[in-house]
Amino acid sequence: MPDVDQGIAGLAGAIAGGLIGIVGTLGAARMTGRAQEQTQRAQWRRQVRRDAYSQFISRASQAIAVAEAAHQAARDNTPEAAESYKVLVKAQAALEEAYVLVQLEGPAQAAEAADEAHSEVLGWKINIGWLLEESPRVGRDRALREAAGASLLAVDRLHDFTEVCRELLDEDEKPGRPKRPGAGR
Secondary structure, eight states: OHHHHHHHHHHHHHHHHHHHHHHHHHHHHHHHHHHHHHHHHHHHHHHHHHHHHHHHHHHHHHHHHHHHHHHHHHHHTOTTHHHHHHHHHHHHHHHHHHHHHHHHHSOHHHHHHHHHHHHHHHHHHHHHHHHHHTOTTTOHHHHHHHHHHHHHHHHHHHHHHHHHHHHHHHHHHSTTOOOOTTTTO
């Protein structure tokens, strides 16, 4: 009888060892799958943010170029000034769409930098409008001064936004990086 007990014990041990091996293999596969899913999600989030940043930079650059032309036309009081302003209004509306996307997808640093750039382009547009209207409330000299200031700040703030986004995207690429406050917004 002891031989039978040893045989059963050996068989039971082999079965238990096999079950432990199967459970271990399944657990390891599940952990690997989760890690891969997290990596893929992080890559997807980075791409979404990159696309939002790129779209904002492109639309802001276009709005700045159009604002420069509209500003010059309004300053020189050319016949094309009103049409240039209409083009600027459309470019600013396109920038608005990209701005909202950055506010939605980007972390706080990107959203704040986009807000500053967007505000300067919007302020520039408003001052050009005042130039065209010859607003008595503002006056031509003040509108010219403020439009010139906004033009410089718009370019600077777009540069600042670009730098912030580069840093954020570079940070996203670092393996094992600690989570930023506001990450996953």
